[in-house]
Amino acid sequence: MTVPVASGAELICEALHRAGVECVFGLPGTQNVDLFEALRNSPLRTVVAVHELSAAMMANGYYRASGRPGVLVTIPGPGFTWALSGLAEASLDSTALLHIVGQPARSPGERFQLQALDQAAMACPIVKAVHQVDRAEDVAAVLGAAHAQSLSGEPGPVLIQTARAMLAQRAGAAVAATQPGNTACAADLSVVDxxxxxxxxxxxxxxxAGQGANDASDLIVRLVEGASAAVVTTTSGRGVVPEDHPLSLGFELGGNGTQTLNALIEASDLVLAIGCKFSHNGSRGFQLRIPAEKLIHVDASAxxxxxNYPARHTLCMDARAFAAAVLDKLVGRGRPAGFSADEIARFRERGREEGAGDLVEPKIHGVRSGKPEEFFAALRRAMPRSSCLVTDSGLHQVLVRRYFRVLHPRGLMTPTNLQSMGFGIGAAIGAxxxxxxxxxxxxxxxxGLALSGLELLTAVRERVGLTVIVFVDGAYGMIRVQQLAAFGHTHGTxxxxxxxxxLAAAVGAxxxxxxxxxxxxxxxxxxxGRVTLVEVGVGDTLPMQWMRAKGxxxxxxxxxxxxxARSRR
Incomplete structure (x- = not known):
């Protein structure tokens, strides 16, 4: 006789734990009370957010800081729809995420059911897969497959819909262990030669180097030094090679300008792209000029x-495995001439001059010169080398990308290809x-604080050591600047x-x-070591006032x- 060993909800918790998951983010509701009871008795840490959008951003930040999938738990209907922007962020920013959500109401023959949405159809364009779990016996297989799918190839979100009755249903067999891992496509090792x-x-x-190279940082540094190669990264890959390395141009080319970068590519005869997909932001708005005969593209996703960029050779391979294989074959092969440190320094200065060409920046109160560059230099000195800076979407992010030097893998986290406001605090808590x-x-x-500031309640409750710097200008700063440049006045910003x-006093920070x-x-x-809000005043400069006059x-x-024209008609 088969003896039931656990409920479906308990099996979900066990499957997640066996896969190496340590915490889940989300909110409880009527449809998942059984799951939250199972979470209470499991070794998993349950982090309850103020709302599901922030919970999804926490799961995003958790993955991007660690390389381990973030797990989101919500009810169907409004819980699901609140989380959709977080799923979209995960999709466009290559973030492994598992969204465990209740199955929408479905009673045959009855219309207009409570919170009934076609969640699978809504999520399908932005998730790697949609799974349905109707029986407790299927939990192990589905969770194992979903976990592997989230990490395989290009990481991304996976949706898992659970039937409400299944959560309470007892299973007749113990859960099988899941095997997490990145199941990248088979590599053609001849291309390594x-x-x-x-x-x-x-x-x-x-x-x-892109985000996919984060876990291969030590090997890529060796590869860079062995080839005397110049190093450029995408925004999400910054810090793969520390930006104070003499061969790195990541800091000076951290903006969207392409003139210096294209000149660097023109001066080279090989571009080796590792772990990047050349998205809009990763390719500087598709303005990079990389001849196909110069490009070798390596990524875990075929x-x-x-x-976007045809290549002389392509190789579907994990960045770490690729770098290890190349380094092994380079032993005894001699060192190419490559770029000298002096040449890189000249390109670095050229990039700095290009970035300063059309600067119209705000004044930062609290630093002697009022210049953003001085503020970010002070912030860099104040932050340990291995620390992580997380931004929201807005003018402050532009300044971070221009002035903050990233010295460690996963040391800068921004909402890159979706640019969601409300990303910063949630993602930082996850990190x-x-x-x-x-x-x-x-x-x-x-x-951004007005949008997500109450999530500081979660940070305080979870006792995280989080510093939140708030640029205060009483505006949606970047859009305001665009309005002033175009029209000379603002509206709605x-x-x-x-x-x-x-606010800090109200939330206990x-x-x-x-x-x-x-x-x-x-x-x-x-x-x-506690949640601290640092208030930084931001004001207009003379160039901004001149920009307004020209507008x-x-x-x-x-x-x-x-x-x-009308009067002449």
Missing amino acids: EVVRALVTAKRCVIF DVLGA CLADPSRPVVALIGDG EFSGPDIAA AHVRLEGDPETVLRTAIES VARHWLFWLARFG
């Missing part, structure tokens, strides 16, 4: 190889929980922001203004020309 030959014969090589020993700093605007000190020595203020907040003139000239 071609790569080695290309590296040995190349006079100058550029290595272009779908991204050659998708804190992924590695509590690693300092995490979130930098957001006051607009200025507001009375929250009282930062009062510490609060400090950036006054005195900025490095000391920032370091003290980071080392406090006004442009706006009136447009209307005068239009009026003149």
Whole structure:
């Protein structure tokens, strides 16, 4: 006789635990009370967010800080729809995420059922797979498959719909162990020999590293040094090679400009792209010019190889396995001439000049010069080398990408290809929980704080050591700048922001203004080990006022020309 051993909900928890999952993010509701009871009795840490959008961002941040899938648990209907932006963020930013959601109501013959949505159809364009679990006996197989799918090839989100009755149903067999791992497509190892030959014969090589190279940082540094290659990264790959390395250009080419980068590519005879998919942001708005005969593209996903940039060779292979194989074959092959440190320094200076060409930046109060560059230099000195900076979407992110030097893999986390406001605080909480020993700093605007600030309740409740720097300008800063440049006035982008000190007191966080020595203020907040809001005033500069005046003139000239054309009819 088969003896039931566990409920479906308990089997979900056991399957997640066996797969190496340590915590889940989400909210309880009527349809998943059995699951939350099972979570209560499991070794998994349950992190209850203020709402499902933030829970999804926490799961995003957890993966991006650790390389381990984030797990999201919600009810169907409104819980599912609140989380959709987080799933989309995970999809576009190659984030492994498991969304365990209740099955929508489905009673045959009855229409207009409660919270009944075709969740599978809604999620299908942004998830790698949709699974349905109707029987407790199927939990182990489905969770194991979903976990592997989230990591295989290009990482991404997977949706798992669970029948409500299944959560309470007893299974007749113990759960089988799941085997997590990245099941990348089979590699053509003969291409590795071609790569080695290309590296040995190349006079100058550029290595272009993306997020997929994060776990191969140590090997890629060795590869860079062995080939004397110039290093450029995508935004999500920054820190794969520390940006104070003499061969790295990541810091100076951290913006969207392409003139210097294209000149670097032109001066090379080989571009080796590792773990990047050349997305819009990863390719600087598709403005990179990479001749196919120069490009070798390596990625764990066959779908991204050659998708936007045709290549001389493509290799479907995990970045770490690839770098190890190449380094092994390079032993005794001699060292190519490559780029010298002086040449890289000249390109670095050229990139810095290009980035400064059209700067219209705000004033940062609390630093002597008021320049963003001085603020970010102080922040870099205050943050330990291995720490992680998380941003939201907005003008502050542009400044971070331009001025913050990333010195460690996964050291910068931004919402890259979806650019969701509300990403910063949630993702930072997830990053804190992924590695509590690693300092995490979130930098957001006051607009982003208004959107997600109550998630600080979760940070305080979970006792994470999180510093949240808030740029306060009373506006959606980047859109305001665009309006001023185009029209000379604003509409819908200025507001009375929250009282930062009062908000901190309300949620139980510490609060400090950036006054005195900025490095000391920032370091003290980071080392406090508690949730601390650092308020930083941001104001207009003379170039911004001049930009407004030119916008006004442009706006009136447009209307005068239009009026003149009408009067001549």
